[in-house]
Amino acid sequence: MENKQKKLNNLPNNSHEITIGFGGAAGDGLDKSGNLLARVINRHGLHAISYNSYQSLIRGGHTFLKLRISERKEMCYGDHFKVLLAMNQDSIERHAPAVEPGGVIIFNSDKVTCDSSLLQENVQIVPLSFRKLTSDMGKLIPIMQNTMILGSLLYLVNIDFKTLEQVLGDIFAQKGQEIIDQNTSVARIGYQTTQEHFASAKINIDWNFTHISKPFYSGNSAMALGAVAAGLKFYAAYPMSPATNILHWLVTNSERCGVLVKQAEDEIAVINLAIGAGYAGVRSMCATSGGGFALMTEAIGEAGMFETPVVIINVQRGGPSTGLPTKTEQGDLNQAIGASQGDFPKVILAPKSTTDCYHIVGEALNIAEQYQLPVIILSDLLMGENFETIEPGSWSHEVNINRGDLIEQIPQSMKGKDGFKRYTFTSSGISPRPLIGSEGMAYVTASDDHDEDGVIISDEFTNTAIRRKINEKRMRKLEGVLNELEPPQLEGSEDSEVTLIGWGSTWGVIHEAIEQLEVEGINANQLHFRYLLPFHSKESLQILNKCKKTIVVELNATGQFARHLKAETGFSSTDVILKYDGEPFEPRMITQRVIAILKGEPLDLNVTQSEAREMAYHYIRVHLKDKLRPSNIIQTSQNGYGEPVWVLDLIERNNGELKGKLTIGVETGSTHKWDPSNLEQ
Amino acid sequence: MSTANTITEKTFKTRVVEVSPDWCPGCGDFGVLSSLKKATLEKEIKSHEMLVVSGIGCSSNLPGYVNAYGIHSLHGRSLPTATGAKLANHNLKVVVTGGDGDGFGIGVGHFIHAMRRNLDLTYVVMDNEIYGLTTGQASPTTMKDHKTKTTPRGNVEQPINPLMLALVSGATFVARAFSGQPAHLSSLIEQGIAHKGFAFIDVFSPCVTYNKLNTYAWFKERIYKLEDEAPDRDPADFSDAMSTAMEFDDRIPIGLVYKVEKPTYEDTEPVLLNGPLIKQPLGIKKELFDQLLLETM
Numbered sequence: 001m002e003n004k005q006k007k008l009n010n011l012p013n014n015s016h017e018i019t020i021g022f023g024g025a026a027g028d029g030l031d032k033s034g035n036l037l038a039r040v041i042n043r044h045g046l047h048a049i050s051y052n053s054y055q056s057l058i059r060g061g062h063t064f065l066k067l068r069i070s071e072r073k074e075m076c077y078g079d080h081f082k083v084l085l086a087m088n089q090d091s092i093e094r095h096a097p098a099v100e101p102g103g104v105i106i107f108n109s110d111k112v113t114c115d116s117s118l119l120q121e122n123v124q125i126v127p128l129s130f131r132k133l134t135s136d137m138g139k140l141i142p143i144m145q146n147t148m149i150l151g152s153l154l155y156l157v158n159i160d161f162k163t164l165e166q167v168l169g170d171i172f173a174q175k176g177q178e179i180i181d182q183n184t185s186v187a188r189i190g191y192q193t194t195q196e197h198f199a200s201a202k203i204n205i206d207w208n209f210t211h212i213s214k215p216f217y218s219g220n221s222a223m224a225l226g227a228v229a230a231g232l233k234f235y236a237a238y239p240m241s242p243a244t245n246i247l248h249w250l251v252t253n254s255e256r257c258g259v260l261v262k263q264a265e266d267e268i269a270v271i272n273l274a275i276g277a278g279y280a281g282v283r284s285m286c287a288t289s290g291g292g293f294a295l296m297t298e299a300i301g302e303a304g305m306f307e308t309p310v311v312i313i314n315v316q317r318g319g320p321s322t323g324l325p326t327k328t329e330q331g332d333l334n335q336a337i338g339a340s341q342g343d344f345p346k347v348i349l350a351p352k353s354t355t356d357c358y359h360i361v362g363e364a365l366n367i368a369e370q371y372q373l374p375v376i377i378l379s380d381l382l383m384g385e386n387f388e389t390i391e392p393g394s395w396s397h398e399v400n401i402n403r404g405d406l407i408e409q410i411p412q413s414m415k416g417k418d419g420f421k422r423y424t425f426t427s428s429g430i431s432p433r434p435l436i437g438s439e440g441m442a443y444v445t446a447s448d449d450h451d452e453d454g455v456i457i458s459d460e461f462t463n464t465a466i467r468r469k470i471n472e473k474r475m476r477k478l479e480g481v482l483n484e485l486e487p488p489q490l491e492g493s494e495d496s497e498v499t500l501i502g503w504g505s506t507w508g509v510i511h512e513a514i515e516q517l518e519v520e521g522i523n524a525n526q527l528h529f530r531y532l533l534p535f536h537s538k539e540s541l542q543i544l545n546k547c548k549k550t551i552v553v554e555l556n557a558t559g560q561f562a563r564h565l566k567a568e569t570g571f572s573s574t575d576v577i578l579k580y581d582g583e584p585f586e587p588r589m590i591t592q593r594v595i596a597i598l599k600g601e602p603l604d605l606n607v608t609q610s611e612a613r614e615m616a617y618h619y620i621r622v623h624l625k626d627k628l629r630p631s632n633i634i635q636t637s638q639n640g641y642g643e644p645v646w647v648l649d650l651i652e653r654n655n656g657e658l659k660g661k662l663t664i665g666v667e668t669g670s671t672h673k674w675d676p677s678n679l680e681q
Numbered sequence: 682m683s684t685a686n687t688i689t690e691k692t693f694k695t696r697v698v699e700v701s702p703d704w705c706p707g708c709g710d711f712g713v714l715s716s717l718k719k720a721t722l723e724k725e726i727k728s729h730e731m732l733v734v735s736g737i738g739c740s741s742n743l744p745g746y747v748n749a750y751g752i753h754s755l756h757g758r759s760l761p762t763a764t765g766a767k768l769a770n771h772n773l774k775v776v777v778t779g780g781d782g783d784g785f786g787i788g789v790g791h792f793i794h795a796m797r798r799n800l801d802l803t804y805v806v807m808d809n810e811i812y813g814l815t816t817g818q819a820s821p822t823t824m825k826d827h828k829t830k831t832t833p834r835g836n837v838e839q840p841i842n843p844l845m846l847a848l849v850s851g852a853t854f855v856a857r858a859f860s861g862q863p864a865h866l867s868s869l870i871e872q873g874i875a876h877k878g879f880a881f882i883d884v885f886s887p888c889v890t891y892n893k894l895n896t897y898a899w900f901k902e903r904i905y906k907l908e909d910e911a912p913d914r915d916p917a918d919f920s921d922a923m924s925t926a927m928e929f930d931d932r933i934p935i936g937l938v939y940k941v942e943k944p945t946y947e948d949t950e951p952v953l954l955n956g957p958l959i960k961q962p963l964g965i966k967k968e969l970f971d972q973l974l975l976e977t978m
């Protein structure tokens with residue numbers, strides 16, 4: 001069984017693992033169930049990494065949560081799953097066909113059925129009637145079906161019941177013993193019924209438990225924790241998905257962590273609040289997503305001009321405009337690089353993992369204060385919102401805090417007639433910055449360009465000499481930053497056939513794709529970038545020139561990093577792998593495209609069969625009141641639409657009766673025709 | 682507290698910087714600058730204890746002419762910037778200055794929310810009913826029918842009444858002054874600084890170059906002091922304040938329009954109970970850190 005799984009996953013490691021999919025509607029409590037399960041397996045010492053794909057995958061409010069459970073720490077949520085917990089009929093239709101051979105589907109048979117024609121070989125079903133099984137327990141809230149299903153799951157994946165009992169006790173501690181008992185009983189019913197009636201469906205994984213619990217964090221909460229450990233004192237925000245959790249975490253822990261958190265009227269206020277606080281002399285930060293970041297940009301340039309430290313996190317979501325509020329993307333690199341008018345020093349960092357989110361915030365706060373400039377962190381929804389276990393010891397409360405040249409007394413050299421010069425020209429470009437309120441150093445900072453004293457040079461007659469020298473002084477600071485940052489390094493063997501290049505959150509998924517390629521007999525290595533501006537042009541080029549083939553992998557439509565790399569180094573990658581459909585990369589997608597590129601196969605952007613089904617679901621939701629579902633699907637080319645088309649039979653959800661045909665263009669993706677006229681025939 | 686006549690030329694100089702204002706001769710903003718200096722000297726505020734924050738505009742150049750910490754921020758963004766600085770160090774006396782375009786046009790959202798918050802800030806607007814720096818376009822307080830560069834057939838839009846806007850937005854100190862009467866103005870600024878909470882002072886500050894309608898003479902003809910004509914007014918009476926604020930025709934009142942005591946934002950923010958943020962320790966203790974990790978397990 002295990003060997004078979006390993007082969008299927010193509011994972012060259014001996015770690016036991018299994019991925020569970022939770023399908024349901026928004027409001028079905030999937031995230032709570034996922035969290036509960038993660039706590040249980042965490043206490044056994046297993047790792048967990050989740051991906052919650054929420055809102056309208058196929059129908060209004062459809063949610064699909066994946067939880068990958070493993071002995072070793074996995075760096076992405078993978079590309080397969082073996083167990084489906086289906087909370088509604090929709091989830092069966094959408095996800096049952098993807099359950100791996102040897103897998104199992106658990107559902108509440110009061111409201112869900114599963115047609116065996118949907119299943120791959122050797123997939124078993126565990127239908128449990130919540131109503132019948134709990135009939136003697138009085139009235140239960142419907143969401144407790146999840147608890148029953150979780151109980152069943154634990155039996156099937158060979159995890160004992162005791163730990164679930166403890167976790168339920170902890171989670172519902174405040175709600176009282178009655179609720180704890182109720183939940184425990186329902187879970188036990190699920191566990192025991194499955195043991196008695198569905199023992200043959202058991203997936204016998206022989207887990208090696210270490211019983212070491214680990215922190216279970218999302219990138220957003222990791223950034224919040226990392227920031228307070230690194231001395232954050234002021235945080236401002238305006239709610240915007242997927243950055244809002246940082247605000248929530250910090251508000252919740254504001255008092256005990258000593259951080260003042262301010263929700264402001266808009267993102268323009270947010271960044272100006274943060275700059276005001278940074279100017280006064282506290283470690284200051286704000287976070288938003290692309291749209292809010294756009295509103296902040298004028299002030300980001302002001303922070304450059306003021307030479308005021310501030311950290312801005314952009315948790316990217318699908319753009320442009322309001323875009324895809326609940327979907328991930330790496331589409332704001334251009335925006336970050338181009339943020340604000342004129343030339344000024346700014347630093348852009350991109351954490352490579354959830355664990356790294358903790359560290360990068362401390363780094364950003366140090367760079368911001370040492371070099372007195374704005375630092376932008378590019379995270380994204382995938383990394384920001386999804387939870388995973390963190391290897392114990394990865395984070396320490398002791399964080400190196402370097403506040404740079406922050407002074408409370410006037411430097412000896414500036415005592416005397418001319419007094420304090422805030423922007424004194426230095427070889428490093430860094431000038432001593434007073435803690436506001438300190439005696440003898442009162443100065444005015446200006447968004448107009450200014451001289452060493454801060455006196456503006458924009459009025460009357462602009463002094464070109466001073467303008468040139470202060471411009472150079474400001475920009476010079478980036479040399480110091482670059483020297484301090486660790487250059488990128490090749491991961492893997494030096495002479496690989498192909499190098500996969502990435503930035504930010506894709507580090508883990510590319511890493512796993514490389515493991516898969518190894519199994520396919522292709523030796524690949526990885527070059528990953530955490531520091532995007534200033535850029536290690538020289539060091540990067542040295543590495544790139546030695547690579548055989550290079551492919552930039554990024555989650556946007558235009559290859560923003562590939563272009564940035566070219567701008568900074570002159571190097572053009574062999575190819576790019578781009579994705580911009582709202583969902584993150586899974587390793588298999590990268591692996592398959594790398595193989596295709598190496599074979600010289602062109603990129604095919606036609607609508608696939610499964611995409612045609614997704615489009616049909618959308619049509620059904622908008623125009624046919626959700627009553628139908630797609631069944632048979634064929635492709636034809638003789639049709640009069642000027643392109644090949646997919647023709648889908650739409651059938652009645654309840655009784656399977658054919659209600660008509662939907663025609664979707666293979667090339668354009670246009671919904672050419674809904675033809676209910678076939679009904680009579 | 683010292684009295685007006687203790688400010689000698691010498692002490693006044695402590696507010697003066699070498700840079701001299703580049704305003705047009707006769708600009709109303711001169712009166713506001715000297716009144717602000719006088720008021721802060723009266724209050725014996727030391728240069729390093731004071732922060733003056735402005736946006737962009739002729740009027741917003743003011744911080745550069747005061748010997749104190751200052752931020753000459755972006756157009757319309759003085760209030761959030763000042764709010765951030767004040768929250769970081771609430772021991773600072775923070776005065777915010779700017780123009781009518783800065784505060785009631787591009788920055789009007791921040792204006793309303795800052796008042797709602799009742800942070801201890803003093804906001805002095807040099808209201809010249811015009812965009813001065815950009816050479817004479819209509820501003821949010823430009824009067825109906827006034828012909829400006831951008832309203833060649835006369836302004837068709839209703840002007841904002843800043844006092845009424847302040848009152849309905851929750852300002853706890855609302856006043857109006859005239860730059861042509863600097864002693865009165867300076868006394869109001871002093872009261873504004875002394876007030877615990879958000880103090881808003883709208884100052885008629887004529888633009889001699891681009892506003893030929895609302896001139897010194899125009900204001901002199903119309904203004905009267907509330908303390909002279911209605912000495913028994915109760916400044917805490919909101920309805921009376923609203924009707925006072927509404928009077929803007931042949932007669933225009935100046936003086937303290939409204940004042941109430943309410944808890945300030947700083948007073949209600951628990952994190953600030955431990956003193957100014959800039960003085961608080963950085964980082965977190967191991968016990969708390971471990972606890973935060975444990976809570977997720």
Ligand SMILES: Cc1ncc(C[n+]2csc(CCOP(=O)(O)OP(=O)(O)O)c2C)c(N)n1
Pocket residue numbers: 737738739740741756779780781782783784807809811812813814815820
């Ligand atoms: C974002 C932005 N938009 C426009 C401007 C141009 N601008 C500078 S000052 C100003 C208006 C100033 O009017 P006001 O605030 O009333 O000040 P005054 O010059 O009248 O004192 C404008 C529109 C700018 N600096 N920034």
Ligand code: SF4
Pocket residue numbers: 703704705707708709710739740809813814887888889890891
């Ligand atoms: S243009 Fe008007 S507001 Fe500006 S300095 Fe001259 S008089 Fe004053």
Ligand SMILES: [Mg+2]
Pocket residue numbers: 738780781782807808809810811812813820
């Ligand atoms: Mg004006």
